[in-house]
Amino acid sequence: MAVLEIRDLHVSVEDKQILAGVNLTIRAGETHAIMGPNGSGKSTLAYSVAGHPKYTITSGTVTLDGEDVLAMSVDERARAGLFLAMQYPVEVPGVTVSNFLRSAATAVRGEAPKLRLWVKEQKQAMTALEMDPAFASRNVNEGFSGGEKKRHEILQLELLKPKIAILDETDSGLDVDALRVVSEGVNRVHATGETGTLLITHYTRILKYIVPDFVHVFVAGRIVEEGGKELADELEANGYAKYLAADAADAADAAGAAPDAAGAAGAALSRPLPV
């Protein structure tokens, strides 16, 4: 079974540290939710694992089934089985959805899918996501509504069948119907048991449709608390305020006693959180 292991990951953007020691293990068949306030570094984690050139890994490791992910190019990571559903997927002028999907499937599977079977496969996947067939002949993300973009991302998830899928704020900007359709797509992939899912979200509403096995609270570039799905309910009720307060206190301690950064991170993880 596939396993993604993130160990003590530190990441900077333009010399500013964003991730301060992230530890996370995701196995095929598991669903993890990372929740945290804006600016906590959730998306940075997603893009760093996918290999976006903007992010510099300063220390730590990421492995997929023991292979060093950080040594791979972006396309190698995808072919190895990583998938990132993006919050703001870009337009690709002049490239139709169907050409794009077939190119991606060819790259990830290592050979071009047989045309007849592929047409059927794509059609079925689109039907399941309640997408108009005409969508396939539109240019990638050009003039797509927010909901169409997210459906298109999940369509790729279903067709590419990755070992590990990271969904970056897939719920943002969706109305209730689109949220349901998109969530059902994620659940279909989960049901195969072949894919581990990391759901990054700011809000708890998508967790009504997708039930996580693990919830991680992400503040100031690291995971500060972990639990089961009941942790999401608590966040729904109380928000992130107490974690932010703890982080501020922690920062003050760090400034006073000047311990090293790793020590501060360790302290944050081990300190019992106020209830």
Added chain:
Amino acid sequence: MASADAALSIADVIATERDALGKQGHTSEGSIAVGVTPSTPKNPADARVTRMLSRDPDAFAVITGREEDWRFTPLARLHGLHDGTAAPTGVLEVTVTGAPVETIGPDHPLVGSALTPVDKAAALALRDFKEGQLVTLDGELAEPVVLSFRGTGQVSYGHVVVDAKPFAKAVVVLEHTGQALHSGNVEVLVGDGADVTLVSLQEWDDSSVHLSAQAAVVGRDARFTSVVVSLGGDLVRLNPTVTYAGPGGSAEFLGLAFADAGQHLEHRLFVDHEARNCRSRVTYKTAVQGEGAHTVWIGDVLIRAAAEGTDTYELNRNLLLTPDARADSVPNLEIETGEIAGAGHASATGRFDDEQLFYLQSRGITADEARRIVVLGFFTEILQQIGVPSLEERLITAIENELGTAAQVPA
């Protein structure tokens, strides 16, 4: 001179520059220059309606590069083709398939019947060519007529006349390969009710220079399609133009150009509507990649006072594959009558940036393949409009070859 009053601001001008999210510093330094002039030219000398035309090269002043028509063209790289200092040293080799072709000189009565030069360079070529080709089209031709020109390192002046009799229907392909400094004009006479497609394919070697005015006269209820594909050459500068000899004519201009490092590919179109109820469509797409790669698209449309019922639209799209490349786009519309069916233009230049690259790569597609997919997709839309399947395949192959040989872009 032409004046488009406020009520005639039908021109639908769109100038956009796509910026992807999370733009990287090294891609934000654009040398993009998109000039869009949605109005009549400021300088009366530039207005199409008052432009001087002559067959006599001496009637034109020496080209300095400051003229509106020449401001984008690096004159030094013309090696004298524009000022009479490039003495001819030979002719292009020509191979013809599909129809008989007659060799003609400047004195042939059809020479100058569609084209009256608008600049010194075209007038020089018209005066100085030694061997031109006359293609006479009669009836419907199932197969394209192909004139394959090959340069063998000479300075040459040439001329092609396509004379399509009434109700003729044919595709004529002009292929250009090899190494040459070549200036050659093309005239197309589209008889009443005829349907002619002229394809000009530039697959020159890297050091070649090519100047060409390509003038068509479209007869009553006739159709003319100009397809221009510019891939090779150091400098290519084509001026496709059309006038209408009677009402009901239709002209379609489809063009694509791919410039890689150091190439200058310039296409200046002029659609002159004087007859009533005629139609024109211009669709040009260019992609530029690498340092000094430069495409220029100028789309001039003049709707004269008599040209009631005119329906015209022109569109230019440019794709910047690297930030050190440049695309210029200038649509101009001069309208002298309000009694028209439609007039508009759109121009947009977008970039293929790191975010697009990341997106495609994150789906397993390699960087080289990602660029290829994007450029091919961008051009395919134009090729599909040609409507001649064998030709589409031929052109897609030419573009794939060009993309395969284009200098690889540093990551």
